[in-house]
Amino acid sequence: MRRNNNQKLHRKFDDDESQIISENKPNGNNVDHSEDAHMKRPRPHITELQDQDTEAHGTQPSDGSAAVVNSAPRWAQTASKKKQKVKKSHAADAKTVTFFSDDEEEQQRSSKALSFDQQKAKARELLEVRKTLPVYKAKDELLERLANSRVTVLIGETSSGKSTQIPQFLMPLNKKSIAVTQPRRVAAISLATRVAEEVGTTLGDKVGYSVRFDHKAKYGTKIKYLTDGMILREIMIDSSLSQYSTVIIDEAHERTVLTDLMMGFLKELLQKRKDLKVIIMSATLDAERFSKFFDNADILFVEGRMFKVEKLYLEKSVDDVVDSTIKTIIQVNNGELEGDILVFLPGQEEIDKCVSLLERLAPELPKEAPLIVPLPLYASLPPADQAKVFLPLKARRRKVILATNIAETSVTVPGVRYVIDTGLRKVKVWRHQLGLSTLLTAPVSKASATQRAGRAGREAEGKTFRLYTEDDFMKLPAMTEPEIARSNVVSPVLMLKRAGVDDILNWSWLQNPGQDSLISALTQLHELKALDDNGKITELGEQMAILPLEPQLSAILLTAHKSGCLSDAVDIVSCLSVDNLILNPPSETRDEVNEKRRSLCILGAKYGDLLMLKELLDFYLQFDNSQERKQWCHDLALSHRGFKNVMRVRNQIRQYMVSLTKDKHLFDEEKEKKPLDIPSVLKAFLSGYVSNTAIGMPDRSYRTTTSGQLISVHPSSLMFGKKNDAIMYTDFVYTTKGYARNVSAIELSWLQEVGGHVLAPKHSIA
DNA sequence: AGGGTTTTTT
Numbered sequence: 001m002r003r004n005n006n007q008k009l010h011r012k013f014d015d016d017e018s019q020i021i022s023e024n025k026p027n028g029n030n031v032d033h034s035e036d037a038h039m040k041r042p043r044p045h046i047t048e049l050q051d052q053d054t055e056a057h058g059t060q061p062s063d064g065s066a067a068v069v070n071s072a073p074r075w076a077q078t079a080s081k082k083k084q085k086v087k088k089s090h091a092a093d094a095k096t097v098t099f100f101s102d103d104e105e106e107q108q109r110s111s112k113a114l115s116f117d118q119q120k121a122k123a124r125e126l127l128e129v130r131k132t133l134p135v136y137k138a139k140d141e142l143l144e145r146l147a148n149s150r151v152t153v154l155i156g157e158t159s160s161g162k163s164t165q166i167p168q169f170l171m172p173l174n175k176k177s178i179a180v181t182q183p184r185r186v187a188a189i190s191l192a193t194r195v196a197e198e199v200g201t202t203l204g205d206k207v208g209y210s211v212r213f214d215h216k217a218k219y220g221t222k223i224k225y226l227t228d229g230m231i232l233r234e235i236m237i238d239s240s241l242s243q244y245s246t247v248i249i250d251e252a253h254e255r256t257v258l259t260d261l262m263m264g265f266l267k268e269l270l271q272k273r274k275d276l277k278v279i280i281m282s283a284t285l286d287a288e289r290f291s292k293f294f295d296n297a298d299i300l301f302v303e304g305r306m307f308k309v310e311k312l313y314l315e316k317s318v319d320d321v322v323d324s325t326i327k328t329i330i331q332v333n334n335g336e337l338e339g340d341i342l343v344f345l346p347g348q349e350e351i352d353k354c355v356s357l358l359e360r361l362a363p364e365l366p367k368e369a370p371l372i373v374p375l376p377l378y379a380s381l382p383p384a385d386q387a388k389v390f391l392p393l394k395a396r397r398r399k400v401i402l403a404t405n406i407a408e409t410s411v412t413v414p415g416v417r418y419v420i421d422t423g424l425r426k427v428k429v430w431r432h433q434l435g436l437s438t439l440l441t442a443p444v445s446k447a448s449a450t451q452r453a454g455r456a457g458r459e460a461e462g463k464t465f466r467l468y469t470e471d472d473f474m475k476l477p478a479m480t481e482p483e484i485a486r487s488n489v490v491s492p493v494l495m496l497k498r499a500g501v502d503d504i505l506n507w508s509w510l511q512n513p514g515q516d517s518l519i520s521a522l523t524q525l526h527e528l529k530a531l532d533d534n535g536k537i538t539e540l541g542e543q544m545a546i547l548p549l550e551p552q553l554s555a556i557l558l559t560a561h562k563s564g565c566l567s568d569a570v571d572i573v574s575c576l577s578v579d580n581l582i583l584n585p586p587s588e589t590r591d592e593v594n595e596k597r598r599s600l601c602i603l604g605a606k607y608g609d610l611l612m613l614k615e616l617l618d619f620y621l622q623f624d625n626s627q628e629r630k631q632w633c634h635d636l637a638l639s640h641r642g643f644k645n646v647m648r649v650r651n652q653i654r655q656y657m658v659s660l661t662k663d664k665h666l667f668d669e670e671k672e673k674k675p676l677d678i679p680s681v682l683k684a685f686l687s688g689y690v691s692n693t694a695i696g697m698p699d700r701s702y703r704t705t706t707s708g709q710l711i712s713v714h715p716s717s718l719m720f721g722k723k724n725d726a727i728m729y730t731d732f733v734y735t736t737k738g739y740a741r742n743v744s745a746i747e748l749s750w751l752q753e754v755g756g757h758v759l760a761p762k763h764s765i766a
Numbered sequence: 767a768g769g770g771t772t773t774t775t776t
Contacts, residue, residue, distance in 0.1 A: 229775040426772040548776040715769045
């Protein structure tokens with residue numbers, strides 16, 4: 001689909017391409033997540049290397065390693081129709097993480113302050129690098145096009161330099177500020193840092209950024225990089241975004257919920273603000289959809305600077321990803337030249353299996369080939385372990401990075417020349433009919449497979465080995481289904497209500513999540529009393545929208561405030577807002593860690609996981625020695641870093657609550673010392689989680705109060721194995737069966753008392 | 767009575 005044209009920039013796609021693009025039909029109301037049968041594969045079950053290639057190759061290995069060496073999968077190679085120029089290596093991507101420190105946020109970025117002259121000198125030096133970027137070469141033509149339209153869709157391939165250069169080109173032409181939005185915080189910070197250097201200004205002066213917990217921008221800042229979430233916050237405060245004359249939405253193709261919302265808001269805002277310009281930047285060829293949405297906006301194309309990546313497919317499908325991954329790794333290691341290997345696997349389970357297999361196999365492999373050094377990479381891995389993928393190795397060694405989707409966009413590992421792609425990923429899908437989420441292993445889209453392959457061509461020519469057939473590839477969906485089509489939209493809907501949108505169903509959705517999903521969200525908001533019977537936002541709803549939390553959690557805090565247990569509720573809510581705070585201990589120490597947690601958290605053992613969080617935070621706060629605190633976290637499999645985030649969230653929520661209630665003394669000492677009123681706290685949580693309740697059956701199982709579905713307490717909960725009349729949980733996730741996570745014991749009578757308006761008469765409890 | 771979570775953000 002890549003065009004081979006000398007014209008670096010052109011206005012519109014030819015009809016044939018538009019045709020291809022428009023085949024990507026908008027997915028309307030019915031969210032169907034079933035995949036074509038040919039891509040359906042059983043989840044891998046092997047713990048030992050099973051050799052299903054054995055039949056084909058006639059070998060009967062006595063152990064795993066022999067199987068691996070002797071029966072490499074066979075590869076088909078497709079003729080490369082695309083002519084791509086090989087370019088010299090380019091400056092490091094300013095957008096992704098290339099290094100992790102223990103405290104990512106406290107990293108010293110250009111710690112030494114440069115003098116004015118030094119800054120200018122640096123900027124002149126960088127100008128030479130900038131001039132080599134494809135976007136820079138097309139500068140004049142680009143500016144002319146941009147000047148003539150209010151909305152432009154700009155397709156810039158990876159490494160075109162669009163995110164750093166376009167805002168700088170536009171800077172002299174804008175009276176007000178230019179906002180550039182990013183889906184991720186690190187991207188916003190590092191882009192701003194880089195651009196400030198290029199401009200020759202101190203970060204936070206002419207060029208700055210704004211992300212949660214961290215702002216470096218002032219009133220006159222001309223270019224401001226923000227996260228999508230942050231600019232949506234700004235819209236809540238100033239719905240006309242009056243400080244900006246240009247808004248650039250970057251990475252629009254990722255289609256995160258927040259980017260989608262942003263585009264909807266901008267579409268409406270363009271009616272009101274005739275002086276506003278909007279640029280949608282996207283990496284892939286799905287521009288047609290954006291263009292149509294913005295009344296056939298112009299589409300511009302800037303080529304990137306990627307090296308050629310050869311694509312190889314399997315001749316025959318396999319059904320054991322771990323096994324074929326291992327074989328391919330060894331084959332690549334034996335047969336290919338220098339360069340690291342990046343492997344995309346669906347999840348932690350598969351990654352851990354591959355890592356331990358490789359650790360066992362590596363020393364036994366032929367000594368002619370480099371020694372394989374397997375390195376896992378996924379989000380819940382401690383930062384220190386993640387950082388290992390960036391460390392250089394000794395000679396005659398080859399990194400094999402086994403990663404989840406995190407390596408597709410968030411983390412860029414240098415040195416990768418080979419990509420092995422299983423074509424699978426994990427997706428969380430919200431089922432609003434059932435009030436639960438499911439976690440599926442599903443095939444990626446063509447766009448995603450292309451992005452993964454591109455990871456091999458950042459520094460030199462590379463190869464990608466796809467662990468599926470070319471036929472399978474052709475049948476993949478063109479684009480990944482946008483997040484909004486498979487998410488709970490309670491939060492977006494409240495945001496829209498707060499912004500004054502009455503008709504949610506017919507709002508300017510880039511993609512409408514569907515009537516059922518919207519109605520379910522509206523119903524939930526009504527139950528939380530954020531909306532009145534007419535669907536108008538209530539005063540409570542306004543306050544809920546202001547708090548940087550899920551509406552359920554906001555509702556809990558406002559109830560807790562009324563019942564006098566706000567401080568305790570804030571502590572627990574803060575813990576709930578931080579991911580990966582309570583870690584999964586490794587299987588060897590699992591029972592031991594569970595027992596430690598249980599014996600330490602006396603209230604938690606009795607009342608459940610919410611009180612455990614409160615107790616853990618209290619313990620955490622008691623330490624004055626950081627070393628002891630770290631050790632404590634380690635012993636209980638808790639994230640030290642996570643607790644630091646909890647403290648930041650807690651701080652922020654406290655400030656918001658103070659300003660909402662206009663009570664400066666809300667969290668003063670004497671109030672803090674009130675004894676913990678457990679029923680009040682749990683009832684406050686029940687006000688947010690009325691629909692997340694289940695009743696204990698005589699056979700020790702539970703049935704949900706809303707739909708009567710079978711639900712089990714997850715074994716990681718302190719409530720696991722305990723008999724309760726009723727439980728409340730924060731999550732209902734269906735994996736091998738329906739599990740309630742984060743469980744608390746509640747009294748049956750509370751259900752009527754707190755949730756009578758929702759649960760009503762069908763649950764008369766005798 | 768017994769488990770497996772991709773990723774992002776205010």
